[in-house]
Amino acid sequence: MILHDLSAGMHPRRVRIFMAEKGLSFERREVDAAGGANALADFLRLNPLGKLPVLELDDGSAIAESLAICRYLESIHPQPALLGRNPKASAHIEMWTLRMDHELSQPIALTFVHNSDFYRGRVEQVPEVASWARGRALQTMNWLDGELAVRSHIAGDDYTLADIVAQCACVLGKAVGLRIPPELSNLSRWFAQVSARPTARA
Ligand SMILES: N[C@@H](CCC(=O)N[C@@H](CS)C(=O)NCC(=O)O)C(=O)O
Numbered sequence: 001m002i003l004h005d006l007s008a009g010m011h012p013r014r015v016r017i018f019m020a021e022k023g024l025s026f027e028r029r030e031v032d033a034a035g036g037a038n039a040l041a042d043f044l045r046l047n048p049l050g051k052l053p054v055l056e057l058d059d060g061s062a063i064a065e066s067l068a069i070c071r072y073l074e075s076i077h078p079q080p081a082l083l084g085r086n087p088k089a090s091a092h093i094e095m096w097t098l099r100m101d102h103e104l105s106q107p108i109a110l111t112f113v114h115n116s117d118f119y120r121g122r123v124e125q126v127p128e129v130a131s132w133a134r135g136r137a138l139q140t141m142n143w144l145d146g147e148l149a150v151r152s153h154i155a156g157d158d159y160t161l162a163d164i165v166a167q168c169a170c171v172l173g174k175a176v177g178l179r180i181p182p183e184l185s186n187l188s189r190w191f192a193q194v195s196a197r198p199t200a201r202a
Contacts, residue, residue: 001017001026001027001055001056001057001060002024002026002027002028002029002055002056002150002200003016003028003029003053003054003055003056004014004031004043004046004053004054004056005028005029005030005031005051005052005053006030006033006038006052006059007030007144009033009052009053010105010108010109010168010169010171010172011051011052011053011168012015012052012066013051013168013171013202014015014051014066014161014164014165014168015055015066015070015073016065016081016202017164017167017168017202018069018070018161018164019071019073019202020198020199020202021080021082021159021164021199022073022077022079022080022082024073024077024080029191031043031049033052034118035074036072038050038051038052043116046062046064047062047064049064049065052067053066053069053142055072055073056067062157065155065163066143067097067101067161070082070083070164071083071162074161074178074185079089080122080144080190082159082160082164083161084158084160085095086091089156092155092156093155093156093160093161095155096154096155096160096162097155097161097165099162100154100162100165100169101165103136103140104140104141104144104165104166104169104170105136105165105166105168105172106177107133107136107137107140107167107172108133108137108169108170108172108176108178109169109172110129110132110133110160111130111134111137111178112124112125112132112172112175112176113125113130114130114133115130115176116176121163125201129179134178137169137173137178138178138181139183141180141187142184142191144184144186144187144190145184145185145186146186147186148186148189148190152190152193153192153194154166154190159194159197163190164195167191167194167195167200170191171177
């Protein structure tokens with residue numbers, strides 16, 4: 001298998017951490033997105049949306065969408081379980097993973113997309129979107145701080161995909177001026193804890 005990667009990207013980082021937690025390593029190909037390589041026919045054959053990451057399988061087929069790649073890896077390498085060990089736990093973890101994707105990652109990504117040099121000229125940048133998304137991300141951080149007052153991790157007591165999604169969002173947040181406000185002590189404690197895992201810099 002080949003992981004088509006973008007080192008600095010939030011979504012590819014999810015997959016790298018997920019793989020590292022499972023002790024997996026595949027051939028990794030860095031795609032020069034800044035130079036436009038993800039818009040070339042060779043890459044669009046793998047993912048017509050031109051987005052990273054993409055996992056190319058040995059049969060030549062390709063899986064895009066970071067969460068779909070993680071689900072595939074979980075089914076072929078179930079241990080350690082990062083998506084739950086029974087139907088109820090799996091549904092709960094998926095609920096939190098989707099919440100972290102929609103309510104935290106997406107607003108932080110929108111702040112970046114609508115206010116960065118990387119995306120200038122690639123997408124129509126709307127400053128009002130960046131400013132709305134910033135407020136939304138901070139709202140989510142406040143909500144999460146309350147949730148984390150009563151448990152150690154996003155979806156419960158175990159480290160799961162929901163943590164990985166939130167952790168990668170907070171890493172991008174740091175780069176785009178959306179750091180966790182210091183008064184959010186539970187969220188800060190959680191971020192320090194997940195950032196100290198040996199896989200955090202995968
Ligand atoms: N929903 C997709 C989003 C992927 C995505 O937006 N990837 C960004 C990097 S974090 C990308 O490829 N950007 C390059 C571009 O848009 O030119 C996923 O979860 O994999």
